[in-house]
Amino acid sequence: xxxxxxxxxxxxxxxxxxxxxxxxxxxxxxxxxxxxxxxxxxxxxxxxxxxxxxxxxxxxxxxxxxxxxxxxxxxxxxxxxxxxxxxxxxxxxxxxxxxxxx
Amino acid sequence: xxxxxxxxxxxxxxxxxxxxxxxxxxxxxxxxxxxxxxxxxxxxxxxxxxxxxxxxxxxxxxxxxxxxxxxxxxxxxxxxxxxxxxxxxxxxxxxxxxxxxxxxxxxxxxxxxxxxxxxxxxxxxxxxxxxxxxxxxxxxxxxxxxxxxxxxxxxxxxxxxxxxxxxxxxxxxxxxxxxxxxxxxxxxxxxxxxxxxxxxxxxxxxxxxxxxxxxxxxxxxxxxxxxxxxxxxxxxxxxxxxxxxxxxxxxxxxxxxxxxxxxxxxxxxxxxxxxxxxxxxxxxxxxxxxxxxxxxxxx
Numbered sequence: 392x393x394x395x396x397x398x399x400x401x402x403x404x405x406x407x408x409x410x411x412x413x414x415x416x417x418x419x420x421x422x423x424x425x426x427x428x429x430x431x432x433x434x435x436x437x438x439x440x441x442x443x444x445x446x447x448x449x450x451x452x453x454x455x456x457x458x459x460x461x462x463x464x465x466x467x468x469x470x471x472x473x474x475x476x477x478x479x480x481x482x483x484x485x486x487x488x489x490x491x492x493x
Numbered sequence: 494x495x496x497x498x499x500x501x502x503x504x505x506x507x508x509x510x511x512x513x514x515x516x517x518x519x520x521x522x523x524x525x526x527x528x529x530x531x532x533x534x535x536x537x538x539x540x541x542x543x544x545x546x547x548x549x550x551x552x553x554x555x556x557x558x559x560x561x562x563x564x565x566x567x568x569x570x571x572x573x574x575x576x577x578x579x580x581x582x583x584x585x586x587x588x589x590x591x592x593x594x595x596x597x598x599x600x601x602x603x604x605x606x607x608x609x610x611x612x613x614x615x616x617x618x619x620x621x622x623x624x625x626x627x628x629x630x631x632x633x634x635x636x637x638x639x640x641x642x643x644x645x646x647x648x649x650x651x652x653x654x655x656x657x658x659x660x661x662x663x664x665x666x667x668x669x670x671x672x673x674x675x676x677x678x679x680x681x682x683x684x685x686x687x688x689x690x691x692x693x694x695x696x697x698x699x700x701x702x703x704x705x706x707x708x709x710x711x712x713x714x715x716x717x718x719x720x721x722x723x724x725x726x727x728x729x730x731x732x733x734x735x736x737x738x739x740x741x742x743x744x745x746x747x748x749x750x751x752x753x754x755x756x757x758x759x760x761x762x763x764x765x766x767x768x769x770x771x772x773x774x775x776x777x778x779x780x781x782x783x784x785x786x787x788x789x790x791x792x
Binding site: 395397398399400401402415416417427428429430431432473474475477479484486488489 | 531534535537538539541542545548549645646647650707708709710711712716717720721724727728731
């Protein structure tokens, strides 16, 4: 499934993943393949993305540059202050604010 | 006819000015590109938020009332004036100020007369103008004047949150924003738009499949709305600032281009008078020599 992680300033992650764990306002939950359509608000917490075959690009906050990779099963974790997630037909949009990389 | 040295000095000074305006134009062009990038980068986020909102609204039965959509009789109002920090950008700042004045003397005239009008400034130019003229009739907030020094979402969010909090607790019944809407490098519209209360958004008629899907809403549709609306407002407010920044550079580019052109015209005229003056002095010299020779011959 595909994910796009967007902040008001830029897209920070785009690619194929096998799962994503997000801090929903009613508790943390994980989205796997073929998850039911959902829209949820997110609270402060950690987002954990596990990449899958297919490649991905991400914005490295420290280097302040776009980078790409194709590792499978790589865990990418970042801290957010809040946001929203929408899942539909294996397309995930993750809108986040106040991101810091871990 | 002007004297030769004077004309030469003017040519040098016009050339110097032209170099400055040319450089400023190029700097603005570079900055404009960056400002435009920022707007483009924000668009996917803003669009997605918007589609989420419509999605919820189309699934929601009945009226979606949020605290930010509450319409009250306007006793106290706030105008946010977003101008640039620097001048030399044509009529850009004047136009924004005019838009703010129009709101102040039109829509909010009564509020102003009662002394209940607040103005919040982003950017130095508007702040200077209103502080000088309306300091005693308008409540002026200058805390966020330097927002353009670091125009990150984190910073603009603070201002948006400040406005929303004050709307919620009843200090403002209406908030309007005067800013420079960015169309393209040559066209900027100055507008004043309502920010709060939120204008009603209608759920789309004949929603696409996307919206028909059987979504799970967490925490609930209403709960989601109360999260979404502030985010959308913050994003909107961020866009006002980004737009103004891009407009400023666009306006400066146009103004500096016109100034460079104008310097070219001036230089052409000056060169003609310089050549005329030079020709005249040569003619005079020849006349003197010929006259002198004729005097010798006849002696």
